Amino acid sequence: MESYNYIDPRAEIIDQIQGDERLLWADKPATGIKFRSTDIFITLFSIFWLGFSVFWVYMALDASIFFALFGTPFILVGLYLLFGRYFFDALSRKNTVYGLTNKRIIKKSGLFKVHYKSVFLDTLPSLSYTEKPDGSGDINFGHTLGSFKNSKDINKSDFPLVRIEFIQNVRSVHNKIADAKSKVRSNEEKLETKW
Template sequence: MSDSLTGQLLPHERVLWEGKPGTGIILRPVEAFLIPFSLLWGGFALFWNVSVWAIDGNGADLPFKLFGLPFLVAGLYITVGRFWLDMRIRGNLAYLVTDRRILICKRGRSSTSKSIDIKRLPALEFDERSDGTGTIRFGASGNWFNGGNFGIWQPTFDQTPQFIRIADVRAVYELIQKQAA
């Protein structure tokens, strides 16, 4: 365990499990909606900007040309940038189960940690894939389409604390259940 994680522990607290989220692109069921939407958005934004900037014969004013740039940037983010950012954030996450708490630690320039008392856990949601990896959510799933949850676009922005795509998720879930009892 790294020194930055050791500094998160309380006196006499024991680490029972330590892990990291899975790497690579995570595709969730909601992607069946998000990917086509992002391709349409990004495609139209690209078409708009190419039409306005490259075909300069239409005499468009500068404010009219600049109008489409934020839509192009948003299109780039929702089409490919969100996957890259999500992978980068997950690369800086570490998960701990101790005899007292659940810890989710983010390392990097803006280090943060979330701590949940293991004896006062909210509802646990457990999702296991056929390869044994999976996600444990510490709280009920919210509505992805409400205004306060940017987690629809990438799992690391979800407001509900979670262990994302960890290996041997069932064993970790059972360990947490045992400690919570």
């Protein structure tokens, strides 16, 4: 990492800290082009889409140039699906920072303007992680379909942060989140017993 280009992730998230919050962890996801397991299906579909679009435009050239031009947007969509989305994803991760406080998880992201999303630990749904051999990985948050079905009060917009992706030392970060979550829950239980 080049030191003249390095910005401490804590410095990028510290302005979002409120009141008695303490920043426990902050980091950026890995940069560059990354592949997810779901990319195989999208890539296969993209190849089919792009191939069919090119074939259609080629065949339409016999009918009329205007008819062939109609297929150009479909070729552009195919090119984006096959190549462009990887570059867009890499650019957006370059500007992404994750933070954990004693009360919530914060995500800073955005290409053209800054977006902040938060999930409070007391409302945090189930927590799981996947770890690669090098210790990096993803942390996933989410309710099961059954919990959405059985609860009238759950609003999907309450959980805007679905996962923390491509971070180093994922097990350590997962444990920090789980520990902070349990401390928030135990503090809530203490307050409830006082009443």
